Amino acid sequence: MTTTDHANALTAGALFQRLRDGVARTRGDLVADTGLGRAAVAARVDALLAAGLLVPAGAASSTGGRPPQVVRFDAHAGATLALDFGARHATIGLADLSGEPIATVSRELDIAEGPETCLRLALDQARELLRDSRAELFGVGVGVPGPVEHSTGRPVNPPIMPGWDGFDIPGAVREELDGEVQVDNDVNILAIGEHALRGGAVDDLVYVKVATGIGAGIISGGLLQRGALGSAGDLGHIHVRLPESPLVAPGDERDLEAVASGTAVAAALRERGTPAHSNADVVRLIQAGDADAITLTREAGRVLGEALAIVVNLMNPSMIVIGGSLGRVADHLIAGAREVVYRRSIPLATQHLRIEPSRGGVTAGVRGAATMALQAALSPAAVDRRLAAQG
Template sequence: MVDAVRGSGAVGSNGAGEIFQILRDGHARTKAELATLTGLARSTVSGRVDTLLAAGLLRSAGEAVSTGGRPPARVAFNPSAGVVLAVDLGATHATIAVADLAASILTSNTHPLDIADGPEAVLDAVISEGAALLEQEGIAASHVVGVGIGVPGPVEHSTGRPTNPPIMPGWDRFDVPHYVQRTFDVPVLVDNDVNILALGEQALSWPGVADLIFVKVSTGIGAGIISGGTLQRGAQGSAGDMGHVQVPYSHDSPRPPGDQRDLEAVASGTAIAADLRAQGIDAAGSADVVALVRAGHQAAITATRQAGREVGEVLATVVNMLNPSVIVIGGSVARAGEHLLAGVREVVYRRSIPLATQHLGIVQSQADETAGVLGAAIMVTQQVLSPAAVELRAARA
């Protein structure tokens, strides 16, 4: 799968790395076609294409139709030139996958795992599982070009260190990249799980959409923001932390006017379950809430729809500020069906300006359990196949 959030700006550039960006769409081209696209001399293009072939990033792709004389050779992106280990860590599970350089998932496995076991135990299990998947596919560890990891907490993306993650005891400021690089000496990128889910959701369901917000409503609440085709992390990596935004008061809400709790405290799966327990209903967490809603329990349905309205109160401001084309609602609570979405839509369409909602879609996530690892793979390929990284690899070749 081609990186869905990569910019297209390759035409008119000079280096091998920029020429390579043109070919990442998977279409085979001749050197003459590349010369026309870039405006470079054929001899210059030929030399740089030969360098990319030597680096393994391009492959021969047969011959084009001849217009007289010898048919010209075509070249194409070689996604088999390396693989990425992609990891999606949740509070109680881990999905590990091997992807090629086009971010296509070659194999994956999901299994129970407690994030509270701490970084060493969790990462050791992840590394072991990744090595087993590589062996299963007959891929040498030396073929790995990068590792991408999503974690359920705030991350300083520039360092890959989780920062005060509430459900990850022992992980605060832990140097995840350094620990993983003891086994895989390649770039290791770490991000919040909602960000990689946004990348994966866009690639799977909305590849043509440049402005998308993915909202995860689960034990916590967070958002991944893709604006202008680029994932927005902010200055320190905390962009999209909706869960800690104080919910604006609405006269429609059953909450009292003085309630100053943040969104996570009133609308997460944990909060909904607490509300139901206060009514004498047995609900320990998100899974119980979903089960009750699916069983048609009226109090659970009412609480879930109200949680959607509270999410909508915060999202209405986000819509006015960022003007997305699509808002995707995911996470465990969203699996309860349309009730959460109905609450979100009710408020967002009423409180946002008409121009911002004129063509806005608010939809439920359709992605499966591989969306997170797909996003992690895309995150890595964005870096290891960037023009500068390709130039470096080509120079080494």
């Protein structure tokens, strides 16, 4: 083995990962950045240019002589498709190869109508988006509102998805579309989307969705943690020490989401004579300044804080993001949660901890599903396979 062989260590697919941030670089930058030889960098850049994954991006400034040419990742060299299913609607989106949503369409549907009906509707919509864009499809990301075995893409006993248990979602999608298919639950996808949106600056991030239920997506060391069977992040069913609160009866034995979800806040409001039947009602009341709604949501935040303090001690994230339909009034949840987290967790774990509302907005699910698809479709191995096939 010679040093030349060592210089070949980084494949084109691996080199390409350095360019996915979209920053334009000279070949010299890449030599300095990777330790690869000039000839090896040149061969890899040429192959990536030929495949359309990189494009020339003009000349760098020079201190004399012919200015060096720069290249950058062409995020428009292809497209990714996102199918983001909720209980009552689906958002179908097309994203570029950086995961940035280009076009999204929302359709009402009932997830309980089963996989064939729901997927047909979503795929019809997807084909329209693809026809308009004419971009090559690199991958498909699918999010569903229930537990999924990520390795096979099949839902596992999903409580609100009758007919979907064990259904081969990737197989059904591949019958209609080219490209690899990745499937996960909605909260994991929101976590991936939030991580991507923050530019990878926060590698230990816990995304908490507070809506009808409560769930979490855990990103640790930049990677989503799915656990042995894919059920990691089930924050809603943990039992925490319940503080005294209007949401909690003495001796209460319920799990977190029975006490701190939007559903729980709405029920407590109804007990006080305020008509609140949905998360949207709770959000509207808070936005209108209803004192009970604000107080109860802050109480829900305190109970949530008991759970988050445990997450902080176990996982040591640097950021907790609050999203979901109650994420729109996250400030009240966060105020309650902060009180408890900073009291309960050890100082080393809370020293640099931030608790913030989600920044994902309405395209969060599309961005997350597209990013998940790209993690597979633009991996070093996948890019190397693509280049080899073009050979």
